[in-house]
Amino acid sequence: MSQTDVVIIGGGISGLSALHFLRQLKPQLSVRLFEADNRLGGTIGTDQVDGYSFDWGPNGFLDREPLTLRLADELGLSDQLERAGANVSNRFILRKGRLRKVPMSPPAFLFSDVLSITGRLRVLMEPFASGPPEDVDESIYDFTRRRIGHQAADYLVQPMVSGIYGGLAERLSLKSCFPIMHEMESKYGSLFRAMIAKAREAKATGRKAGGPGGAGGWLTSFKGGLYRIVERCEQVYAEFITMGTSVHAIAANGEGYRVKLDDGESISAGQVILAVPSYRAADIVAGLSEPLAESLASIQYAPISVVCEGYLRSKVRRNLDGFGFLSPPKEGRRILGSIWTSSIFENRAPNGYVQFRTMIGGNGDHDSMKLSDEELIGCVRADLNSIIGLDGPSDKVRVYRWRHGIPQFKVGHSGIMSAIEEHLRTLGNIHITGNAYYGIGLNDCVKQSYRVVDRLRQ
Ligand SMILES: Cc1cc2nc3c(=O)[nH]c(=O)nc-3n(C[C@H](O)[C@H](O)[C@H](O)COP(=O)(O)OP(=O)(O)OC[C@H]3O[C@@H](n4cnc5c(N)ncnc54)[C@H](O)[C@@H]3O)c2cc1C
Structure with a gap:
């Protein structure tokens, strides 16, 4: 059985960025990454077909996360970043069969046809909306209906939730999906007041204010498609990566772990980073901690x-x-x-x-x-x-x-995460990263991987 300090399981952006940060921050540690598929990237893929560039899954990220930009820079891809064109701010919502432009400023909102006049007036009443129910993990739908009315919830918020999460606003947790919006209400009592305060703060500091969904950012990809970053990781880190090899279980092994591969081999590892979808992580840790496996499997x-x-x-x-x-x-x-x-x-x-x-x-x-x-x-x-x-x-x-x-970060997701963190603490040197925990975007994955690497005990 060969021995390594850190085993990373999964070669999507989470596993690849964990590998990158590990090599950058802790080069003294030996590391191996196992990817079940015969290619890297997970949901990231780009097909070049007769002059078209088709992205399989994600097609960009917002340039507001310094760690993603750092990853691109350290991989030598800064000059390959491609910012979306200026017309990206023209966004449309379908209402009554016609496309309506989403207004980008309060005056434009007043005169837009994205909501009926009653719907728009109800949004303006936001500062007078009732406060949040106590000790309730409120759904996105309940929150938005309470603050800006049901029409805005149906026509502005629900489509955004299905566009980002493929989810239903009635089922998803505001606190877990849009933590900044949740904090804004807690701190300022109103989203409008929060936006005014943030705009003032931005003016004073010279930074961008962002909207109620969080800090702004510009949609960005790589020239030729998002897969460029995966290809680059493969070139730079080939010697640490094994593709076409799936991990099916982890067992305790003295101070560390035995990582069991599907080809019958085992690797002895001091620490393990699980960078696979949560339902796969559940299967892998089932023999090690049943409660952890159950919590991981409960994320749908x-x-x-x-x-x-x-x-x-x-x-x-x-x-x-x-x-x-x-x-x-x-x-x-x-x-x-x-x-x-x-x-x-x-x-x-x-x-x-x-x-x-x-x-x-x-x-x-x-x-x-x-x-x-x-x-x-x-x-x-x-x-x-x-x-x-x-x-x-x-x-x-x-x-x-x-x-x-x-x-899906459903109502109750923060409770699931507390349970997962508690089980991981008990185990000691098993770590998780990926889009199922603290944020579903590429930026969230990179940030979570960085945090995990930063926390690794040497
Ligand atoms: C249609 C779609 C559109 C999206 N659009 C955007 C977007 O525009 N912007 C954005 O920021 N995000 C977007 N996302 C989300 C983003 O794609 C994901 O958050 C991110 O790619 C997840 O990366 P990951 O590495 O955590 O997981 P994955 O990409 O799922 O990678 C996990 C890897 O683990 C491997 N694996 C699984 N089991 C095992 C095992 N037992 N042993 C070894 N390896 C294993 C898998 O083969 C896979 O390669 C989109 C997602 C989808 C599906």
Whole structure:
């Protein structure tokens, strides 16, 4: 049985960034990373198809997390970062079958048609809304309905929740999904008052204020697609990585652990970083701690499919002057929204062509996973045709399915996390990172991996 200081399980962005920070911060430790698949990246992937660049899962991150920018910089990718075009601020919401521009300032909101006049007036009453119920992990929907009314909850917040989490605002926890919004209400008693205070603070310090969802940031990717960062990690850290090898269990072994691989081999490790989805982590630790496995397994995931389509520009009737649109469930469409990728980043479609990325599924539509590719494409085309107008078939199409797409931070998630942390403390040298715990985005994964590495005992 070979011996190593740290074993990392999983080669998605969480495992790869843990490997990177470990090599940077603790080069004295020996490390090995095992990835079950024959490729790295997990949900990150980019297919280059006849001039199109199709991202399988994520297509960007906000440039507000210094650790992600540091990762890119230390990998020598700073000059490969690609910021989204200025028109990314043009975002649309479907209401009553028509796309309405999401207003980006209070005066624009007053005159916009994104909500009815009653809906807009109700939002303006926000400072007078009742306070939060005591000792309740409030759902996003209850919070927003209480503060800005049901129309804004249905048409502004729910689509955002399905766009980010593939989730239902009634089921997800405000505190776990949007902690900054929760804190703003606790500290200032009102989101409006909080935004005014933050704008003043920003003016005084010269920093950006951000919105109620948190600090701002600009959507960013890499030239040619997000997979660039994965390829770079593979080039730089090849000697530490074993692909096509799955870890199926961890057992206690004196002061450390025995990491059991699916090829029958075992590795002795002082510390283990689990960078796999929580339901896989549950299987791996089941023999070591049943309560930990149970807590990990209780985090559920929403399924999601991404349909990437290329069209001849002249076959699309609408001007694609923005980021794309979200479709509130109240509108009764099957798609969650569509991103106009070729309007956001350069070279995502050949000259004279455009690319859409349309999401379908989420926690409100588990049955979408039962649809064949042809049926999924049919749903997307029917919806896009009636919303933006398409003349004829697409030029290229790719479907990417994620059965366990996005972890759901349901009401009660913070309790699950406290239990997980407690079980991990008892075990000592098992660590977790990934998108199922403290944030679902790439930035959250990188931040969590950094924290884990920083905490590792030498
Ligand atoms: C459709 C979609 C769109 C998204 N869009 C965005 C976006 O635009 N911006 C953003 O910031 N985030 C986005 N996300 C979220 C983001 O993709 C994830 O948070 C992030 O990629 C998760 O990385 P991870 O390394 O934690 O997990 P994963 O990417 O799931 O990687 C886990 C890895 O572990 C491996 N593994 C599993 N079991 C084992 C085992 N037993 N042994 C060894 N290896 C194992 C898997 O093969 C996999 O490679 C999106 C997600 C989806 C699904």
